[in-house]
Amino acid sequence: MNLLSSLFRRLLRMATVVLLVIVGSIVLVRFAPGYLSDAREMDARYAEGARNELATEAARSGSVGGMLWSEVRGLLRRDLGVSRQYEVPVVELVRPCLAVTVGLLLKSMMLAWIIAGCTATISNWGRSPVSLPGRLCHLTSTVLLAVPIGAMATMCLLADSGGPLLVLTTLLAARDFKFLDRMLRKAWNDPHLLHARAQGVSTPELIRVHLLPGIMPQLGSLATLSILTALGAMVPVEVIFSTPGIGQLAWNAAMNRDLPVLLAVTVMMAIAVTASGFGTGSRPATEWQTA
Amino acid sequence: MHTLHLTKVFAILLCTAVVAQVASPQAAPRLPGELAWTIGYDPKSFDPAKVDEEESEHVRYLTAGVLLRFNRYSQQVETQLAKSWSLSPDRMTITFVLRPGLAFSDGSRLTANDAAWSIRRVLLPATAAPVAEEFVEPAGVTVATPNDHTVVVHLPKPVVGIGKVFDEIAIEPAGRPSEGRITSGPYFVADYHRSQYIRLRRNEHFQGREGDRLALASANSIRLDVLDNAEKEIRLFQREEYDVINGLAPDYYGLLKQKSPSSVRDLGPSLNTEQIWFNQAAASPIPAWEKTWFQSQAFRVAISQTINRADLARVAYEGHATPAYNFISPANVAWYNHSVSTPHFDVAAAKAGLAHAGFRMNAGHLEDAAGHAVAFSILTNSGNAARMKMATLIQQDLAALGIRVTVVALDFPALIERLMHTQDYEACLLGISNADPDPNAAMNLWLSSSPNHQWNPSEKTPATPWEAEIDRAMQQQATSPTEAGRKRAIDRVQQIVADQQPFIYLVYPNALYAVSPKLENVKAAVLNPGVVWNVESLHLQGAR
Incomplete structure (x- = not known):
């Protein structure tokens, strides 16, 4: 019953956001x-x-x-109308762009998580609390986060190297690393993990049984943050690289005052943003003690 | 400890592999022997009858078979699907005789019936074909087919440059309009991925002007990438992903020239003009005294005399533009009037002219007779570096007269709203792309009753005697039975415009192209579509 009412509240919130959008x-x-x-x-x-x-x-x-x-x-009625600019149904414009954008976002998020996970692992494995690899990883991610996304994309374009995937992955990896590193550092030094490590529990088991259950809710929140960051970076990245995705479609629609297209894209974005929050907070946090 | 170490090594390797994967640049696929270049945006329609913007027009040019083709290089009308054509002495009956053995890209036979159906289709109000307007009275046009290879078109009244109108009418299979999928032209639309690319395939049944089969000379396919990013276009051209850049920006011209001098071409002045004009509309919401300045011939001439056009061409276009004093470019050999006298750069004469008109200097600022300081803003569109530079240079030039100028850049929709709807602007700097060298195509620009009569749109009656004279001369050129009569009328319009300066012409941007050294049979033309006007003859070296 609680779950149903929570779901209803969230759907109501989503509908309100969409209407406001x-x-x-x-x-x-x-x-x-x-x-x-x-x-x-x-x-x-x-x-x-x-x-x-x-x-x-x-x-x-x-x-x-x-x-x-x-x-x-x-x-x-699931009718998005007709584009003013192209005089074709908006669905026809959105569908191919959506495929491009979703593919790009999924790939970049996946790669970013792999990179962030690896670098956070490297950063946390030294014996000292602030190891040299850790310092290097932090410095790199800080520098990357300090560079505006548009500037990063333009640099890639001018250097004729890399593309939207590289820029999005770099941004997401840098941001995810900051959170993952902090999360892992805290979890790794928790008393129960120290105890388990002292008892000689193997690393895979340590991660599977003692570490992951404790940080799962935070990882869910981080995934939501990843989606929001990626959506925010999507428009400049796609426009600078001329990627035929939703971001560029939205930009062109705005430049040409194509309301039906712009509306469809903003509604989709609103749904994506509100839906991305569904996964977090709906489930009670797993306490590390239960692991 | 050993496991920990292995995990660390694995993490480093995985991280390196992922970074290497995402950092590799992406290239678009290209078929063997395929020509490739870009278009700025998705064509609105592939229906050749409904073309109403540039990129659709570009695709139509590459795919449409037409009875007569306007040769972009020689600027003469030539036959294409027609073997011959004739115009009756009263200029109201056109007779086309088709080539024998014509066929569409799907192999079906092309007859006079298809040609007649295609012409009738563009004339129908339901089709809303922009080309129909060029027949002046499309409803009165009749089309007959006395036999399988003859088409006779009767006009209710003569139309100037009628031959060229047929350059815009694609011959399609009767009753089977296919949006470019079945064509009688050199190529047909084979594949379209919205916002990505259009692939055109060679029409094996197309006959060239000499009746040769196209397969001997042309590329198998053409890929038109939808790309509105000059920087990326240049990079991909340098990587030989593209063979042609039409309308190269002047700053990229120098860049490419340094790296590959043989790949760039400057054909000299194009037909396009860049100009500045003042808002003279009586209904515009600007102060009355400003209207008085802008309506003053002396004021406009003084501004024209103060602008150093050579500097504009040198600085804003890096030397790839030609100073302009006339609405017809010297590239338009048939219509350009060499004997027009125009106000040239002369600041002293400008100051004298303004003094004579009642303007005076006060503490370094120019004032009108009522004491209003002369200051105005110049609107232009954002994102055009050359126009911004020109506006800034004009600002500096006019400071010499004591005029304060503010430059305002707006995005295109906002700019057009100001120009065409609210008329809330003082001066505007924009360009006009002239796709057609015949001045009759610019009729809407010069007739005082037209909404496109920019400095004072939609006048009920001509506001000034010289505008009335332009109206008369333009009507005269549209109805004159002889080319000499038309030329005289257009010469007169050129002189009136030079005297009155409703548009202060600044430069003719040069026609700049980048062409792959591997592309053969290139004969670039100043008229659109530039390098690819003879697409049926272009091919890559060794690709045949």
Whole structure:
């Protein structure tokens, strides 16, 4: 019963966030300068057609309330509308981009976790609390986190080396390392682990039985943080590298005041962000003592 | 302890392997003998009748078979699917005779019926084809097919440059429009991955102008990557991933020239112009005294005389632009008027002109007769480095007259809203891309009643006598039965524009291209699509 009510509360929160995102997007884009303009108006050959399309859009977007109702009704019918820029259903635009972005995010998160896990392991294995490898790992991750993501991507582009995967992985690995290292350092020096180590318990068993159960809830939170970080970095990275993903689609939609596309992308992002929090906090934390 | 050590080694190796994997650069796949270049965005439509933006037009050029082709190099109309064509003495009947043995890319026969159907389709209001407007009265046009290889088009009234209009009408299979999948042109759309690339395959049934089969000369396929990133485009060109860069930016021209001098081409002035103009619209929400300045011929001429165009070309375009004083570029050999007298760079004359018009200097600032300090902002679009540099240089030039100028860069939608809808701006610096050398294509720009008459759009009646004269001259060129008559009218418009300076022309950006040294049969043209206008003859060395 508790689980059901918790789930209901979370779904309600998600619906509220999505609704607020829709309202916010509509208001911001509808009242952005240039909403009812089209670059083709400047081209004598295509100006007439562009003006006709704008007249239709002006009639459609007369009131924000009407637009909101139309978008919500469309979403409830799983109809994302038609792109203003390309005049094709938004679903057709989003589907291939989504595949590219999800692939990129999953790959970069997986690789980042492997790198962060390895470096945190290396960093924690010295006998002294602050070993040389640990210092080096910390210094590297601090430097990487200090570099803005756009600058990192531009450097890769100028150096003609690496790509979006490298940039996203580096960012996520640096951030994940900071948390994982702290988490492992604390857990590794917990009394029960010290006791187990002193008793000569093998390393795999030590990790499986004594370490992991204790840090699982924190790892869940870290995974959520990874997703949020990756989503935040997605737009600049995809735009700089011209990756045909959701980030670039959103950027182009914003530049062209393509409300249906922008709305679809922001709603998806809102759902992804709120859903990523589902995994954390819904389960009681496992206390290390129970391990 | 041994296990611990092994785990540590494993962690280091795994970490190294992962970093190496993600750091490897990614390259797009390329088929053997395939030509590749980029387009800036996804074409809105592959339907050749519905083309209403540049990238769709680019794909149409590569895929469409047309009765007549406007040769981008010689700037003459030539036959393509038609073996011959003729225009009646009253210029109202056009007769096309098709080549024998024509076929579509799927192997089906191409007859006069297909050509007639394609022409009728673009004329239908339901199709909403932009090219229909070029027939002036599309509803009155009739198309007949007296036999399998003849098409006769009757016009309700003569249309200037009618031959060129057929360059935009793709001949498709009657009743089977296929959005570029079945074409009568050199290529057809084989594969499209939105936001990634379009792959065009060679149409084995296409006949060149000489009736030769295309297979002997052209590339098997073309890949058009959707990429709006000049930096990345240059990198991939250098890695031989791309064969052509159309419209190379001046700063990248120098970069490429250093590394591979044979890969860059500067064809001299293009047909495009960069210009600045003042808002003269009576209804615009700017102060009345500013309108008075902008409507003053002396003021506009003085500004024109103060702008050092040679500096603009040298600094903003790194020397790859030509100072401009006329709306027709010298590259447009047929229409450029060499004898137009224009106000050239002369700051002293500008100061004298302003003094004569009632402006005066006060503590280093220019003031009008009522004591208002002369200051205005120049709008331009953000993201165009050359325009920003030009605006800054103009700001410095005008400081010599005591005029304070502010440069404002807006993104394109916001800029267009100001120009076309609210008219809330003082001056604007933008460019015009002239895809068609015939000045009739710019009719909408010059007619005072047109919404594209930028300095004062949609005038109910011409606001000034010289605008009325431009209207008359433009109508005259559109109806004149002779080319000489048309030329006289256009020459007159050039002189009026030079005298009145409604647009202060700044530079003609040069046509810059990058072409792979491996590409053969290149004859780059200033007109779009530039290097690839003769795509049916282009191929990579050793790829045949």
